Amino acid sequence: MQNIIEEFILQLHTKKDTSSNTEISYKRDLTKFFEYLNIGSIEEIKNITKHDLEGYIKHLSDIGRATTTISRNVASIKAFFAYLYDEEIMKSNPSVGLKAPKIIKKVPEILTVSQVDALLEQPSKNSPKELRDKAMLELLYATGMRVTELITLKMDDVNLAQEYVVCHDRKKERIVPFGSDAKKALVRYITDGREYLLGDNEDSVIMFPNCQGGAMSRQGFWKLIKTYGKKAGIETELTPHTLRHSFASHLVENGADLKSVQEMLGHSDISTTQIYMTSGNKRVREVYAKAHPKA
Structure with a gap:
């Protein structure tokens, strides 16, 4: 599983010039996602449905993850499955239409x-x-x-x-x-x-x-x-x-x-x-x- 994630991260780096912080975050998000689903092979990835993705997002909300964290996970998942679809590893993209929670912009903390x-x-x-x-x-x-x-x-x-x-x-x-x-x-x-x-x-x-x-x-x-x-x-x-x-x-x-x-x-x-x-x-x-x- 880590191999396909590494290939995805490499593609991000070479084609989209992503920052190291973004790459680290995506890798961490995807690793936790697959640990949650207990999936370890390409064949099992092909069976993932939109229902599975929505279930994971709900799980993150249920365990109290911040909306910013959940939104980043949604971005990681959508980018990954778009990559799998483009590489023809998957015949369809289950992340299409997957929605992130609305982030309310807060006035930042400032000092006097x-x-x-x-x-x-x-x-x-x-x-x-x-x-x-x-x-x-x-x-x-x-x-x-x-x-x-x-x-x-x-x-x-x-x-x-x-x-x-x-x-x-x-x-x-x-x-x-x-x-x-x-x-x-x-x-x-x-x-x-x-x-x-x-x-x-x-x-x-x-x-x-x-x-x-x-x-x-x-x-x-x-x-x-x-x-x-x-x-x-x-x-x-x-x-x-x-x-x-x-x-x-x-x-x-x-x-x-x-x-x-x-x-x-x-x-x-x-x-x-x-x-x-x-x-x-x-x-x-x-x-x-x-x-x-x-x-």
Whole structure:
């Protein structure tokens, strides 16, 4: 069974240029699906019906899986069975018409400005690690970049003189400015901290190495931000994305237009950015109260 899943993943990678995270998720979803059905051969796959697929989706709901998780499983299953049909392994595609649960977009958790300030003050020592951590947190909030973009940042991606960073995703890059606080933290870190962390890996171009001089992992940075959040007394759920959401929300609250925020976040569709224009947004309410004749 794993062979056919691996072939499917390889096809995704070569023809659709999927990300490694997507491939890992699809592989995990499909493995659990077949474990649930207790199926282990191509011949048994051919007997799968739409009723079987709908039964599995119901099972995921019954055991309390989030709608986002169920929707991803539906996407994995639909892509896999479309592949089997295209490769003529199956005579029909049982996943046609399989529906994912409706995902209700929630207003993302954001920090107040005072909470952000408290978080950014936590790495206050002059050790190489805390200088790095301070620079990472300042830059993350200053630019709203994704955690993967942050941990893969290279020295050449940061322009200190003109105060901007080049963020790279899989298909394009974008330029995002940063302010004086982030610049100050970066200068201190590059001057007094980075080379100590690199150790023997002195030729590395990585901006933010881990304590062994290699590339930092996503999990490593998640642990880092949670540790500082706890020290800052932040009791709400705190992830790297929380700072990204806070960056965007604070910009909108202070009058930034959505198109500019969209470009800085790297959203391909402005509807994704519109979640920051909520009725709970203080700035939006103030503008409405001042501008609308019936307010």
